[in-house]
Amino acid sequence: MAFDASKFLKTPDLEGFDNLKKDELVLLAKHLKLDFIVSMRKQIIKNLVIDKLVDAEILGEEALELKVENVDAFKLKQLELEHELKLKELEMKERLEMDKKEKRR
Structure with missing residues (x-):
């Protein structure tokens, strides 16, 4: 059975909340219109x-x-x-140096 955020909010219980999986927390966070990124760690979304x-x-x-x-x-x-x-900065510097050397040739 799919998680229903509005149903959970009608009869919330602490133990049930603590046992929510990340995808359920994501659905709940979306339902609550929270600003978050799905790639955040579960505990951050939970908090x-x-x-x-x-x-x-x-x-x-x-x-x-x-x-x-x-x-x-x-x-x-x-x-x-x-x-x-x-x-990344080091990689870019190396590429620039290589490009400069190539142009000199």
């Missing part, structure tokens, strides 16, 4: 949904205990992206 549901008083404050701090994950992702950017 966004928890914040929205607690703010809207659909889930109680105890739902906040399900959140996982992603500071380390964000820092790791940022470092990974910075590393990728540096590699």
Whole structure:
């Protein structure tokens, strides 16, 4: 049976929410009109949904205990992206140097 976000929101329960799969969280986040990217990690989407549901008083404050701090994950992702950017910059510099050498010939 397909996940029905509106049905879930009519009778939300914390245990059921905690057991949602990523694709179900994505459907719920879309239903709630949250700004997110599907490629985000499951826990990040889950945190966004928890914040929205607690703010809207659909889930109680105890739902906040399900959140996982992603500071380390964000820092790791940022470092990974910075590393990728540096590699791309190096590749571009190498290509420019090769192009200059080719033009000289």
